[in-house]
Amino acid sequence: MVIDLDKCTGCGACAVACQQENNVSFRPDESDKLRTIAWMTLYRLDNGKDYPEHREAMLPRPCMQCDSPHHSPCTFVCPVNATVRDEHTGIVDHIAVRCIGCRYCMVACPYHARSFNWWDPKWPKTMEAMLSPEVSPRMRGVVEKCTFCHHRLNRARDRARINGEDPDGVVYTPACAEACPTGAITFGNLRDPHSDVARLAKDPRAFRILEKLHTEPKVYYLSSDQWIHKQSDNDLS
Amino acid sequence: MGEVKNSTSKKGLGIVFFLAGFVGALILGWVVFPNLLYSSKTQPVTFLHSSHEDSSCEDCHYFRDDGSYSGVPGVAKCAECHEEPMTESEDERILVEEYIQQEREIPWLVYAWQPDNVYFSHAAHTEEQGIECVRCHRDVSAEEKMPVYKENRITGYSKNTMKMVECEKCHAEKGASNSCHICHK
Amino acid sequence: MSLGRRAFLQFVGGAIGGTLLTPIPWKLADDSAIWTQNWSWRPSPERGEITETTGTCLLCPGGCGIQARLVNGHRAIYVKGNPDHAVSRGGLCPVGAAGLQYLYAPYRITQPLKQTGKRGDPQGFQPIAWNEALKIVADKLAAVRKKGLPHTVACITGQDRSSVTDLWKQFFAAYGSPNLYTMPRHSDSTRLAVALATGYDADLGFHLEKATYVLNFGAPLLEGWAAPVRIQQIFSRWQTEQPGLPKTELVHVESRCSLTASKADRWIACKPGTEAALALGIAHVLIREKLYDAAFVSEKVFGFEDWTDAAGALRKGFKALVLAKYSPKDVAAVTGVDAQVIQELARELARQKNAVVLWGQSSDTPNNLYHDLAFLALNALIGALSDKAMVSLVPSQPWQALPEPAMDLEAFKGLGQKPLGQPTSVPKTKVRPNTLHAFLNALANGEEYPIELLFVHEANPAYGLSENTLAVQALQKAGMVVSFASYLDETAAYADLILPNHNAFERLDDVIGLPGAPFAFYAVATPILKPHYDTKSTGDVVLGLAKTLGGTVAQSLPWKNYEEVLKLRAAKIAEGATGLLVDATFDPASVEPGVSLRANFKKAADVWKKLTAGSCWVEAPQALDACTTPSGRFELACQGLLASVSTNAGDELFMAHYKPLPPSGNAGELPLLLTTYRSLSLAPGYVPNAPFMNKLLPDDLLLKQDVFVEVHPETARKLGLRHKAKAVLKTPLGEAPVRVRVAPTVPADVVALPEGLGHTAYDEYVQGKGVNANSLVEVHLDPVTGLGTVWATRAQLRLA
Incomplete structure (x- = not known):
């Protein structure tokens, strides 16, 4: 996935579409950011300068789907194999029903990409009608995170199968990329050198967050603002 | 000697007690417990595949264009033939009057029901791929009456719900991926 | 033989050994683990066939094409942009993406309600049958007209780009009242400016x-x-x-x-x-x-x-x-x-x-x-x-869609009355000045004449109008308030009767014109699923009321239902034989003013079919070759203002000049300026923030119930306020508790407050969060147009 921060206007359509698609639960008060559940979060960055040199930007953050086999921090610490990096697709799977809620992975994840179900997910009765059968609702006491909408991958593979196409050659779009009004989010197969994502990942504007940790995130960002590049390293040296 | 004998007989008696507990537990565990664990339920309407031999399997169980599988057909499908009762059967009367005419779906008890967190792809398990339907489902072709539906009192699953270990075993044997997201959602 | 302790232990030992060889322990452990994965109180979404339907989002005037995914045809689970749509091309904003949370909101009104207690009593609403409710309204309308006071019926609509508004116009003309208003927008004043400068009644389109x-x-x-x-x-x-x-x-x-x-x-x-x-x-x-x-x-x-x-x-x-x-x-x-x-x-x-x-x-x-x-x-x-x-004038109505209303003497007399509260200085142009603030002011203060019956349609002035308390006061003074709200919002709370409209995703409706776009635009919004409550389309209700009233009112609105009105639009497009029905391949850069597009359609039925399938009709705006001003030119000095300003007025008063209306209050006591700002993550319009959108708000914008105001570090230091400190924001209109976000996003001595918070209605996911910016900002009535303008309000910020 490549997210173009020059195009991103921080509107939040990606995050809302993600919540709708993935049955993410919500509560009356969502302002405790340590306890709120969000697979896609928008962070506000600023250049630290005074008025009128001040500038702000929004940075959407899905799960980075870290690629490094030994540094993918969450999978490394999970005691029950509930979160595992899939060799084939590169997706870092997290199976909520297997999770025992120890939250080691949350501690390990340097991107805060994981959320814990502190409460039973509860929808207003009338809103249970909008829950999708494509993603199972989670329960209290487990961790959850962005899956790159892998249920859409499964659907796309099934469609290919019945049409006699190669299920391994399918392309699909996650909810966030689909909703983005500015087309800031590009999704595809990084391993395919001809894909848009592979080309964009080599763009001079491209960077990854906390690259120095060698977690090898599969989410690239594009920005022409140097101050944004600089913050991506969080002063790690 | 008497003392020794006495102790031997005591020992023999001890084995009896031990065996009594042992055998009792076995009976409890293998005979009584399975019956206790499952409640028996009957289907809301009796449906016999054998009475529908004028239709092909694919008339009701087919792949949709998006690759998903229709599974158990909805009442709209039944209504295609049973708008009005075709026979005198009581079950058909129930079907027509309580479901078709009221546009209510039949709350079938699905023997092979999988929970919400499981994504099962029928498209990847077809006869063309060498997997017969009866590998997982019962053979319905000659069925005279519907089997009793056994529901696990703790989990609420059907007794016939396939467990993950079986999926994994077959996937491993066939060299299919055992990645979590292949089967979970 | 007695069963001693030893024997018992032996028995237990055997039992344990035996049990270990049975499925009991393993099965129980496994099953209880599974039980925790499927707690029965966690909802299990119904499975089934997933289909897609196409529609148009009506949650704002943006006219985006949408597609909804439905399970078994009756349960909407996802809304996305329609990639084939001419304008939105698959894009969506967060409000649209959260659209299902309005459709399935617990604060939907599920059936007609009648206030049986005192106005504003939330417990007083009782269900009433549609025919009874409609009879009450029809009787009132007939009685008021019989008394010869048709001008005392008024309407506020928030849906100014729909054919329903045209039905209201038709209804009010035939019935005889000049008091039809839309919720204030910037286009209210730009259209007057355009009318004065060019003589056209048009919206501005920017290329x-x-x-x-x-x-x-x-x-x-x-x-x-x-x-x-x-x-x-x-x-x-x-x-x-x-x-x-x-x-x-x-x-x-x-x-x-x-x-x-x-x-x-x-x-x-x-x-x-x-x-x-x-x-x-x-x-x-x-x-x-x-x-x-x-x-x-x-x-x-x-x-x-x-x-x-x-x-x-x-x-x-x-x-x-x-x-x-x-x-x-x-x-x-x-x-x-x-x-x-x-x-x-x-x-x-x-x-x-x-x-x-x-x-x-x-x-x-x-x-x-x-x-x-x-x-x-x-x-x-x-x-x-x-x-x-680069700037073109797009007629606000691309065609005369509805026939001229039939008017009897009563209608002429009523329509000839001065709109309530409207100042006499208002320039006479083709554009009807939307002087809602002046109207509410007069109503609240009991000036000129009373309002016997007030309709509120797709609008929430009691929350969304700048200086919203004025709307609340006015609502209390109206003789009878009839609301068409889909949701129990702040305004519906003051209604005597609620005739709920279908929700934005459930109704057949249309979008006439796209704000800011340099082309004429028309789209039909088809429902994405059937209405699931006992609601009625307001278009149908208006037509029904006209029919009951009979006479010239019924003659002016002869259509069987609202769908017929929309089909008439399609017929007009087919008849006009200009413009294009377009999809995502449409390139707005190819549209030139004055150069009509060659129609790619013929029959009305065809046009209707394509429009309901998500196509949009577009047409070039008119060219600016002949202005209809006194000079026949684009007037920098607007001669149309001659009647509005005094004859010895300064030359400046005919043309553009910088003249801020002075904010009230004392700069010594209120040394700061309050400005408001909006964000796409905060719905400031007719619908409140959906629960999903609340997740987007950072915790230095909303923390628990407190909204943050932005203050420059220097100002904060001067006032002794630290980051996140609790403070009181005071303006001439009142005061409210806030917190302080110290950030150099605003200049010194300015406080910035977000719009879209501070609801008192709806449910626990919406109400009581932050402060309604509209309750603190000051409205200045423009001395020429009489429109309520807002720019800055004097304010004070002090430690709480």
């Missing part, structure tokens, strides 16, 4: 697709301006290098460091509300250095040079006044922008081939007429209104 340079005075482009998704996509195009095309430069003028300011190529920070002065300063440089489009100005513009008015008096022209009053030095003092920068901007603007000037305010409220005229004048000077048509 942003063609622009190479955009000078934007305060319009919140990325925070939900005009048709939000269209603007987002144009912005995205500006960010993309396109081979062979120059990159579009966006220069943004605003006092606050908004996202638009941050994302612009250049941000010019000015003092709050001084954008118009800066525009005139730039005009000054353009004129002084002869950088303006001289050909356009000399051929098509009136009032640039000195002129003689109808009475024969010689009056100064725009050139003379601007040269005299808006030198960069003077303007620098007003705006805080360097004189050097003003000159630079003017020269840069003049150098561009395709430049356009945009303007607006954070809130979509009417602007000071003279300021609107100033931005319009700047566009005229750079030739944006010439044949280049």
